[in-house]
Amino acid sequence: MVYYTNIFSPETYQAFTNSDKTIAGFRIRQEGLAKKLKPGDILICYITRLSRWCGLLEIADGPYQDSSPVFLNKDDPYIVRFHVRVKIWLPLSTTIPIHIDDIWQNLSFTKSHDKNSSAWTGLLRNSLNKLNDKDGKLLKTILLKQSNNSTSYPLNETEQKKLKIHTVNRTDKIIEVSVPENDDSLEDNQPNQDVRESIKMQALLAEMGARMGLKIWLPKADRSRVLKKWETGIDALLDRLPLNYDETTLSTIEQIDVIWLKGRSIVRAFEVEHTTSVYSGLLRMADLLALQPNMNINLHIVAPDNRQEKVFQEIQRPVFSLLEKGPLSESCSYISYSNLKELSKQKHLDRMMDAVLDDYAELLQSSIL
Numbered sequence: 001m002v003y004y005t006n007i008f009s010p011e012t013y014q015a016f017t018n019s020d021k022t023i024a025g026f027r028i029r030q031e032g033l034a035k036k037l038k039p040g041d042i043l044i045c046y047i048t049r050l051s052r053w054c055g056l057l058e059i060a061d062g063p064y065q066d067s068s069p070v071f072l073n074k075d076d077p078y079i080v081r082f083h084v085r086v087k088i089w090l091p092l093s094t095t096i097p098i099h100i101d102d103i104w105q106n107l108s109f110t111k112s113h114d115k116n117s118s119a120w121t122g123l124l125r126n127s128l129n130k131l132n133d134k135d136g137k138l139l140k141t142i143l144l145k146q147s148n149n150s151t152s153y154p155l156n157e158t159e160q161k162k163l164k165i166h167t168v169n170r171t172d173k174i175i176e177v178s179v180p181e182n183d184d185s186l187e188d189n190q191p192n193q194d195v196r197e198s199i200k201m202q203a204l205l206a207e208m209g210a211r212m213g214l215k216i217w218l219p220k221a222d223r224s225r226v227l228k229k230w231e232t233g234i235d236a237l238l239d240r241l242p243l244n245y246d247e248t249t250l251s252t253i254e255q256i257d258v259i260w261l262k263g264r265s266i267v268r269a270f271e272v273e274h275t276t277s278v279y280s281g282l283l284r285m286a287d288l289l290a291l292q293p294n295m296n297i298n299l300h301i302v303a304p305d306n307r308q309e310k311v312f313q314e315i316q317r318p319v320f321s322l323l324e325k326g327p328l329s330e331s332c333s334y335i336s337y338s339n340l341k342e343l344s345k346q347k348h349l350d351r352m353m354d355a356v357l358d359d360y361a362e363l364l365q366s367s368i369l
Contacts, residue, residue, distance in 0.1 A: 003136025005129045006043035006057060010163050012078075013047050013054060013092070015071045021086045023070055024057055025078030026127055029339075029359045033128040034063040034080050043084065044131060044139050046124055049162045049309055050155070052095035053103070056087040056143055077363075088143045094150040096142060103142060107135050118306045125305045125336070198274040201302055201337060202258050203229035204344055205270050209260040210236035211350045214267060217241055217259035249291045256284060257302075260354060266297045267354050270335075273303040278310050285332050286320050293325040298354075299332035300361060308334055312364050333361035 006024060008016065016024075024043060026034055037059050045055040062082030069076045090096070096103065104110050113120040123129050131139070155163070203226045206216045216236045218226055227233055241253060242264045253259070258270040269288075271281025278301065285299045301311050311334045314320075320328035339360040346352065 002038070002041045003131040003133070003140070004037060004041060004043055005124060005127055005131060006045045007124060007127045008045060008047050008054065010047060010049055012071045013045075017089070019070060021089060022083055024059075024082045024084045025071055025076070026063075026080045027077055028065075028080055030126075030128055031063065031065075031080045034082070037063070037082065037128070042087070042136065042140065044136060044143075045089075046098075047095060048124070050095070050159055051098045052153070053090075053098065053139060053143060054092075054095040055089040056140060057084040057089075058087050059083075060085050088147045090143070090146060090150070093152055093154055094146060095153065096146055097153055103139070106138055108132060109135070121306055125308070125338070197304075197337075198272045199225045200229055201272045201274075201340065202226045203233075204340060205258040205272075205302065206230050206233055206237070208340075208344050208349060209258070209268075209354075212260075212352060212354055213350070214260040214262055214354065217254075217256070217261060219255055219257065222257070245292065249288070252284065252287050252291060256288075257281070266295075268298045268300060268357065270300045270302050273301055273307065273311070278303060278307060278314050282311075282314055282320060282328065282332070286323060286328050289323050289325045289328065289331060293323070295325075298357075299328075300335050300357070301332060302335045302337070302340060305336040305338050308336060308362070315364060329364040333358075333363040335361045 039059050039061055041059045043057040043059070045053065045057060047054050060083040063080050064082075065079050066081050067076065067079045070081075071078045098104065098107075098110065099115050104115060109123050110120045123131070199222070202218065202222060206218060206226060207230050209216050210233060214236070215238050216233065217238050223237070227237075238261065241250065241259075242261070243250060243253065243266070244264075245253070253266075253269075256269050257272045260267040260269075269285070271284060273281045281301050285301075288299075289295065301315075303311055312329075315329045315332060315334075316327075325331065335357070343349075343357065343360045346356075349356075
């Protein structure tokens with residue numbers, strides 16, 4: 001028996017709760033990891049945003065691929081699936097916060113960290129991460145105890161807000177939006193370190209595009225710093241954009257952190273967001289689509305793994321949901337630093353098309369009708 005993480009959002013937790021609870025699903029990019037699981041292995045289930053443990057699922061068989069809707073009503077991305085047996089599945093009010101002392105002080109990946117930090121979250125950012133045996137047995141014991149003699153953990157006001165869904169009416173459909181709270185208190189205290197990491201990500205994106213045979217655009221203000229990391233980039237780097245747009249549009253495009261081009265066409269555009277706010281990149285993408293609603297390019301926000309929730313929260317602001325082209329959440333995806341680094345290590349990247357990026361990107365499913 002081996003223990004693995006199964007990460008749920010509040011929405012997918014509710015979808016599984018409402019289902020017959022016989023199927024666990026994962027994204028196609030996790031198929032390689034899924035093939036390592038065997039019947040009898042245990043999925044220990046955790047809800048992001050709420051930071052709560054919610055259940056134990058035992059692998060019955062799989063993996064297999066099936067695209068029929070289970071976790072989303074349409075275009076369900078969790079198509080790598082297992083048949084599972086529910087050992088424990090807790091109601092939301094009895095799911096167990098990770099910060100309670102019995103858990104926090106005994107898990108190997110939390111006990112040495114402050115409860116207010118996010119340094120411990122790495123293992124819980126993705127499903128199918130292997131837990132060490134001691135951690136797995138601890139969580140199994142605590143979940144079994146909770147299932148047999150439950151303690152109530154009511155959601156506090158902050159957690160309730162994280163569950164609340166806001167919508168706006170478009171002419172074609174109803175779109176889910178978010179109304180984020182001000183979290184200035186979380187702003188970075190180490191901007192220099194973050195800027196250096198941002199430049200590394202720009203350089204990595206530029207190098208990857210060049211390896212695929214594409215031309216690269218970088219903002220002129222960033223070039224000298226990026227080229228210190230991307231030392232072979234001179235031949236692929238464009239000095240001017242070969243695009244026929246009005247001056248305002250061109251000025252907006254020129255400020256985008258990294259652009260991949262094929263001939264005279266933009267293939268993909270990336271904004272690297274290393275700070276807490278994540279507004280600036282989204283605003284630039286929204287500006288571009290507002291100026292050119294018929295532009296059909298792939299847009300990506302690249303950000304640290306622990307900023308996923310913030311990116312998806314901000315991208316659902318009403319201002320981004322009412323663009324003429326459609327909600328920004330349908331045009332702009334999120335790529336984590338770790339996924340970008342994983343893709344960059346592919347040995348045959350120079351033989352791949354840019355579409356491989358879609359396997360490493362996460363697109364918010366924002367339509368609810």
